[in-house]
Amino acid sequence: MNIIKVKNDAEVGIEAAKIIINKVNTQHNITLGLATGSTPLSTYKNLIKNYQDKKVSFSDVKTFNLDEYKGLDGNHDQSYRYFMDHNFFNHIDIKKENTKVPSGIDTLHPEKYDELIAQNGGIDLQLLGIGINGHIGFNEPGASFDSLTSVVDLTPLTIEANARFFASKNDVPTQAVSMGLKTIMQAKSILLLAIGENKAEAVSHLVNGQISQEWPCTILQNHPNVTIIIDEAAASKLK
Numbered sequence: 001m002n003i004i005k006v007k008n009d010a011e012v013g014i015e016a017a018k019i020i021i022n023k024v025n026t027q028h029n030i031t032l033g034l035a036t037g038s039t040p041l042s043t044y045k046n047l048i049k050n051y052q053d054k055k056v057s058f059s060d061v062k063t064f065n066l067d068e069y070k071g072l073d074g075n076h077d078q079s080y081r082y083f084m085d086h087n088f089f090n091h092i093d094i095k096k097e098n099t100k101v102p103s104g105i106d107t108l109h110p111e112k113y114d115e116l117i118a119q120n121g122g123i124d125l126q127l128l129g130i131g132i133n134g135h136i137g138f139n140e141p142g143a144s145f146d147s148l149t150s151v152v153d154l155t156p157l158t159i160e161a162n163a164r165f166f167a168s169k170n171d172v173p174t175q176a177v178s179m180g181l182k183t184i185m186q187a188k189s190i191l192l193l194a195i196g197e198n199k200a201e202a203v204s205h206l207v208n209g210q211i212s213q214e215w216p217c218t219i220l221q222n223h224p225n226v227t228i229i230i231d232e233a234a235a236s237k238l239k
């Protein structure tokens with residue numbers, strides 16, 4: 001695991017954008033796996049700035065997002081489709097039809113998302129955040145390492161952590177559609193970002209912990225090409 005330690009959120013965004021831009025500029029028709037949450041916001045900001053400065057184009061890039069809340073359609077301002085459109089896609093030259101987010105409404109056959117990813121040749125670079133309980137995507141503690149895209153239950157801790165984006169805790173969906181851990185592990189390379197002290201415990205499990213379903217992030221220790229970019233606070237519990 002390649003660990004890049006930087007000072008703060010702003011520097012995480014700069015370093016992550018550099019890696020993504022380098023990949024997009026060297027690999028034609030690249031497929032990116034993308035993430036939501038507050039963590040990748042500084043990365044998307046930097047990618048938009050570099051696009052505006054003509055340092056990168058996304059015109060032949062395809063993207064697959066990790067997850068979506070069950071029950072929210074793309075017009076809901078807390079849906080991950082809305083998040084991606086407003087924080088990234090609407091500001092770059094990507095073709096909207098090349099951006100995929102699992103449907104939170106049509107959830108009968110979530111495994112079709114894996115088929116779609118495979119038909120596109122797989123994900124070249126998967127961007128990830130991390131939950132305070134070590135979840136990646138919405139794969140909560142106990143999730144099977146063999147899971148593909150499916151409908152998953154959110155833990156009370158995750159609902160609590162994400163309530164800050166909703167009017168009230170009761171408005172947070174209790175389920176989501178998420179790429180599985182196996183789906184994520186099939187990506188050719190992985191770039192995980194973590195910012196802030198509340199991620200320090202999860203980061204220490206990710207890097208030094210025993211591989212176990214209790215900390216879903218630990219599965220990444222088995223992946224041959226993982227880079228993590230963390231700020232000082234998120235790195236504070238590393239040995």
Ligand SMILES: N[C@@H]1[C@@H](O)[C@H](O)[C@@H](COP(=O)(O)O)O[C@@H]1O
Nearest residue numbers: 036037038039129130131137138
């Ligand atoms: N499903 C998302 C994850 O993909 C994200 O990595 C995580 C952390 O979010 P944040 O970056 O806001 O801390 O929580 C959410 O629940």
